[in-house]
Amino acid sequence: MRAIEIQNNKLKGIVKVPPSKSMAHRAIICAALGSGVSIIENIDYSDDINATIDGMISLGASIEKDNDKLTVRGAFHEESNKNTVRVIDCNESGSTLRFLVPVSLLFSGITKFVGRGNLGKRPLDTYYDIFKEQGIKYSTLDGKLNLMVKGLLSSGEFSLPGNISSQFITGLLFTLPLLDGDSKIIITTELESKGYIDLTLSCMRDFGISIENKDYKEFIIKGNQGYVSRNYRVEGDYSQGAFYLCANALGSDVEVTDLREDSLQGDKEVIDILERMGVNFTYGDKVTCEVSNELGATLIDASQCPDIIPVISLVAALSKGRTEIINAGRLRIKECDRLKAVATELNKLGAKIEEKSEGLVIHGVQELEGGVEVWSWKDHRIAMTLAIAATRCKRPIIIKDYDCVAKSYPKFFEDYKKLGGAINEWSMGE
Known part of the structure; x- marks a missing residue:
């Protein structure tokens, strides 16, 4: 000790x-879900941010570090790796886990999520309910993060309570615009952590994704959108x-x-x-x-x-x-x-x-x-x-x-x- x-x-x-960890997570994911090359500046390589970087690399993005700058070639780039079996080590990052679970369902094959510390104790029932509704296969262990998912997420209507972690909502917001067909997220109770949703929508807007926010009660998401590659600087935290x-x-x-x-x-x-x-x-x-x-x-x-x-x-x-x-x-x-x-x-x-x-x-x-x-x-x-x-x-x-x-x-x-x-x-x- x-x-x-x-x-x-x-x-x-x-x-x-240091740069905002919240914004860095979001910028890395948005850039890595594009089909071009983005430059992200003002990055601090904390354990959590490294987990998200490595997670998006597992999903097919190419990410190069140069001091506090990242060069990101998106996972939908024509030269990207297309792994059909991948492991995402979330370490102790709840953001990495909850953001990337639905994102991983954009890609065919099997994704396994592992982590450390108390991460396995953080509830994921919101996603398990969606998996059951959509026939997505998954397996997990109680009290330990060892989650395996297989399947593709479908567009549609998603009802979530507002008193759960906003990370679940953010994970869906990242993912749904890339699906065929339009989607809607319905918040069934007063939404907590609205500020984090604002950060998500702001970052997605900067990368070319449009989502209609109806007073934090509903989010209307057009399908078949695409993340636009760009240069981006992460603000202070x-x-x-x-x-x-x-x-x-x-x-x-x-x-x-x-x-x-x-x-x-x-x-x-x-x-x-x-x-x-x-x-x-x-x-x-x-x-x-x-x-x-x-x-x-x-x-x-x-x-x-x-x-x-x-x-x-x-x-x-x-x-x-x-x-x-x-x-x-x-x-x-x-x-x-x-x-x-x-x-x-x-x-x-x-x-x-x-x-x-x-x-x-x-x-x-x-x-x-x-x-x-x-x-x-x-x-x-x-x-x-x-x-x-x-x-x-x-x-x-x-x-x-x-x-x-x-x-x-x-x-x-x-x-x-x-x-x-x-x-x-x-x-x-x-």
């Missing part, structure tokens, strides 16, 4: 946030930038670059939440902020921005009053049970957090104590949250299994050091 000791230094300086924005709310002074003020990313909600808590932001070449008086509590709805909840919980833990986080049940089936992880680890540091079935109740304290060992739960967002927490602890802390940040932000601790973070690393053995 690898561990890291972090001193209680504030952070200061300029940081360029608000879910990663949130760590520095929250650090600033807690007393650090980090100027954050490559965050678009007009971004459609759902995790841009971090700006609105922090503003309600007393932080004022200024956009320009960099995003800067100042805190007026002390931070105050607020009500936080996690349904549209689940990935920023761990670090926002940290800010709430150091804000005056009682903050409640609601509609956060899906955080229990991420890379770990994030509600339990946040409450357990931040409470070790001196926070006062109560777990609820669908959220958290947080009673603010003035400072965190530190001076203890905490664990990342092998979850990248928990590890980064704890690193930011160190900046407000009275004493240093030790984070175990910190290297899981490679899943989304491999250079996080490198950037952390450049901003003045004082870190000692070592191996604790198994």
Whole structure:
């Protein structure tokens, strides 16, 4: 087990946030479903993004890496490989899995999906129901990702509840425009994570695909469309930038670059939440902020921005009053049970957090104590949250299994050091 000791230094300086993982997944898939050659710039090779790259290569695309640039020859290019048996290793990427399951049904033959960690525990019943309706053959193992699918998806009408992961809807949106015949996706309940659907539709539109969004209740999809190859730059990631924005709310002074003020990313909600808590932001070449008086509590709805909840919980833990986080049940089936992880680890540091079935109740304290060992739960967002927490602890802390940040932000601790973070690393053995 690898561990890291972090001193209680504030952070200061300029940081360029990594490219949006959400947009990178989408751009790679759109480019790889074309018939020409696309250039995608501003790529960060996290474990999740590498999983999607390798997955699309398995489906017949050719993808070459050149520093932070990809050259993508689409799977429908006349010279593409046409494998009839393929394996897609999703690693721990839920996006890769749920996006590529329906995409794989554009291609004849057998596709096997494997992965690690908690990925096998993430439900796929939405797809299994479609497989049964359309006669698509599949086999799986309980609690372990070992899914095999064989068959071709047909166009038609698909009814999905809105309180499931938006990844299922995105996977179908990617796939249905390429089928013969028109399709419709009907959302049977209020749609959560609308921001992620906006990202999908925006990226698909950039690659030439047109879908009619009827107030997030129905999506009308014309068949026989084609992805148009193009050059594309991935924008900066608000879910990663949130760590520095929250650090600033807690007393650090980090100027954050490559965050678009007009971004459609759902995790841009971090700006609105922090503003309600007393932080004022200024956009320009960099995003800067100042805190007026002390931070105050607020009500936080996690349904549209689940990935920023761990670090926002940290800010709430150091804000005056009682903050409640609601509609956060899906955080229990991420890379770990994030509600339990946040409450357990931040409470070790001196926070006062109560777990609820669908959220958290947080009673603010003035400072965190530190001076203890905490664990990342092998979850990248928990590890980064704890690193930011160190900046407000009275004493240093030790984070175990910190290297899981490679899943989304491999250079996080490198950037952390450049901003003045004082870190000692070592191996604790198994």
